Amino acid sequence: MTISLGWVVTALISKFYEVHRYSSALRVYNLLVRQALFFSLLVFAYEGVFPQSNLNPVLILRYIIFCFLFISLFKYLLFFLLKNYRAYLKGNTRRTIILGDSKEAKDLELFFKNNPESGFINTKTVSFKKREKIDLNTLFSYIKAESVDEIYCSLSEIEAVDVKAITKFADNNLKVVKFVPEQNTVLNQDLKRDFYGMVPVLEFRTIPLDDSFNLALKRLFDIGFSLLIIVLILSWLTPLLALLIKIESRGPVFFSQLRNGYNYKSFTCFKFRSMVINDKANVIQVSKADQRITKLGKIMRQTSMDELPQFFNVLIGDMSVVGPRPHMLSHTEMYANKVDKFMVRHFVKPGITGLAQVSGYRGEVETDKDIIGRVKYDIFYIENWSIFLDLKIIIQTIIKAIKGDEKAY
Known part of the structure; x- marks a missing residue:
C-alpha cells in the first residue's frame, strides 16, 4: 500500500502521465527516466527509515528494474499504437485552423503536415496581414461549418481586439484557443506553454481535467x-x-x-x-x-x-x-x-x-x-x-x- 501510494506521489511530481498527442518519443523517455529516479529514491529511503522490513537492496534494485522494463514496454507500445492509429486510420484527430501568416504560424502548419501521427488536421491558414479583407463573422461560420476543434492565433499578426473577439467566440462555441507567439516574446499572463516540434504554443484556458x-x-x-x-x-x-x-x-x-x-x-x-x-x-x-x-x-x-x-x-x-x-x-x-x-x-x-x-x-x-x-x-x-x-x-x-x-x- 505504501509503495503504491509512493508511486502516485512520485508520478505527480515527475508529471509521468503528461504525454500528449504532440509529445515526442524523447519526451516519453525523459519521463520514464525521471520517474525511475524519483521512485527508486523513495523505495530506498523507505527501506532506510523502516529497516525492520529486512529487504535485500539487490532484490529491491531487481524489482525496480523489472518494473520499469515492463512499464517502458507498455508505455511505448501504447504511445506508438496511438500514433499509428492517428496517422493511418485517421482516428482520435483534432481539426485545426491557423489564424496568421507569421514564420511561427508557417512552422506550425508544417508541423501539422509533416506529423500526421499527432492527429492534427489543419483545415485552413488565414493571413491577417490585410486585416480589412477579413470578416470575422464569415471566419466564425467557416470554423463551425468545418467542425474545427482548435484555433491557433499568431500573436504577432492578430490585434488585441480580434483576439478578444476570437476567444469570446471560442468560449461560446466549445472551441479551444491557443496562441503562437514570436520567439522571445514576453507575456504578462501566466499561460501554459507547450512545444509542437520546435514551435512554442500557448494555451488560453488551462483545464486541470484535460490532464x-x-x-x-x-x-x-x-x-x-x-x-x-x-x-x-x-x-x-x-x-x-x-x-x-x-x-x-x-x-x-x-x-x-x-x-x-x-x-x-x-x-x-x-x-x-x-x-x-x-x-x-x-x-x-x-x-x-x-x-x-x-x-x-x-x-x-x-x-x-x-x-x-x-x-x-x-x-x-x-x-x-x-x-x-x-x-x-x-x-x-x-x-x-x-x-x-x-x-x-x-x-x-x-x-x-x-x-x-x-x-x-x-x-x-x-x-x-x-x-x-x-x-x-x-x-x-x-x-x-x-x-x-x-x-x-x-x-x-x-x-x-x-x-x-x-x-x-
Missing part, C-alpha cells in the same frame, strides 16, 4: 462514490420511494429528460418523479409553489432525494458526482445565446452537485443575475478543479441537504 491523470482520478472517485450510494442507499430507498410515488399519483417512478452534457452531447438524465405527469416538464422550469409538484415530490426536492438516480448516470459515465449542473435542452440553447461564456460549462462532465449550487445558485433561474452567477462559479470550478475541491463541495451539499435550502423546491 489524463486528473481525469482518471476523478473517474475512479466517481465510480467508487456512485457504487457506494447505489449499494448502501438506493438499494433499499428505491423500492420504498417507488411504492410511495405510485400510491400518490399515476405515472412512472422515474422521470427521464434529455440534457446537454460533456462537449454539448445530449444524454438521458434520471430523477425520481416529483411532479404529476404534464406536457410542459421539458419546457417550463419548476418554480416556487409549483402546482405540478406532488406532496412527496416536495419532500424529495427539499432534501435532494429526487436527484439520487443520477448516480446511475455517474456510474455509466454521462455525469460526474461534482460538476456544472446540466440544463434541459431548450434552456441550454436559450442561455447559450443570452449569457456570455455559458458554453464553457460543457468542457467537463455535468455533475449532481456543483460549486454554483453550494454557493447560492441552485434551482430556479429567476433573473439574469442567477444564471450569470452560476456560470461564473462553474467556470471557476472548471479552471481550478482538484479532488479536494470535489470533496469540499460534496460535504457542503450534504450539510445543505440536512439544514435545508430556501431554493430547494
Whole structure:
C-alpha cells in the first residue's frame, strides 16, 4: 500500500502521465527516466527509515528494474499504437485552423503536415496581414461549418481586439484557443506553454481535467462514490420511494429528460418523479409553489432525494458526482445565446452537485443575475478543479441537504 501510494506521489511530481498527442518519443523517455529516479529514491529511503522490513537492496534494485522494463514496454507500445492509429486510420484527430501568416504560424502548419501521427488536421491558414479583407463573422461560420476543434492565433499578426473577439467566440462555441507567439516574446499572463516540434504554443484556458491523470482520478472517485450510494442507499430507498410515488399519483417512478452534457452531447438524465405527469416538464422550469409538484415530490426536492438516480448516470459515465449542473435542452440553447461564456460549462462532465449550487445558485433561474452567477462559479470550478475541491463541495451539499435550502423546491 505504501509503495503504491509512493508511486502516485512520485508520478505527480515527475508529471509521468503528461504525454500528449504532440509529445515526442524523447519526451516519453525523459519521463520514464525521471520517474525511475524519483521512485527508486523513495523505495530506498523507505527501506532506510523502516529497516525492520529486512529487504535485500539487490532484490529491491531487481524489482525496480523489472518494473520499469515492463512499464517502458507498455508505455511505448501504447504511445506508438496511438500514433499509428492517428496517422493511418485517421482516428482520435483534432481539426485545426491557423489564424496568421507569421514564420511561427508557417512552422506550425508544417508541423501539422509533416506529423500526421499527432492527429492534427489543419483545415485552413488565414493571413491577417490585410486585416480589412477579413470578416470575422464569415471566419466564425467557416470554423463551425468545418467542425474545427482548435484555433491557433499568431500573436504577432492578430490585434488585441480580434483576439478578444476570437476567444469570446471560442468560449461560446466549445472551441479551444491557443496562441503562437514570436520567439522571445514576453507575456504578462501566466499561460501554459507547450512545444509542437520546435514551435512554442500557448494555451488560453488551462483545464486541470484535460490532464489524463486528473481525469482518471476523478473517474475512479466517481465510480467508487456512485457504487457506494447505489449499494448502501438506493438499494433499499428505491423500492420504498417507488411504492410511495405510485400510491400518490399515476405515472412512472422515474422521470427521464434529455440534457446537454460533456462537449454539448445530449444524454438521458434520471430523477425520481416529483411532479404529476404534464406536457410542459421539458419546457417550463419548476418554480416556487409549483402546482405540478406532488406532496412527496416536495419532500424529495427539499432534501435532494429526487436527484439520487443520477448516480446511475455517474456510474455509466454521462455525469460526474461534482460538476456544472446540466440544463434541459431548450434552456441550454436559450442561455447559450443570452449569457456570455455559458458554453464553457460543457468542457467537463455535468455533475449532481456543483460549486454554483453550494454557493447560492441552485434551482430556479429567476433573473439574469442567477444564471450569470452560476456560470461564473462553474467556470471557476472548471479552471481550478482538484479532488479536494470535489470533496469540499460534496460535504457542503450534504450539510445543505440536512439544514435545508430556501431554493430547494
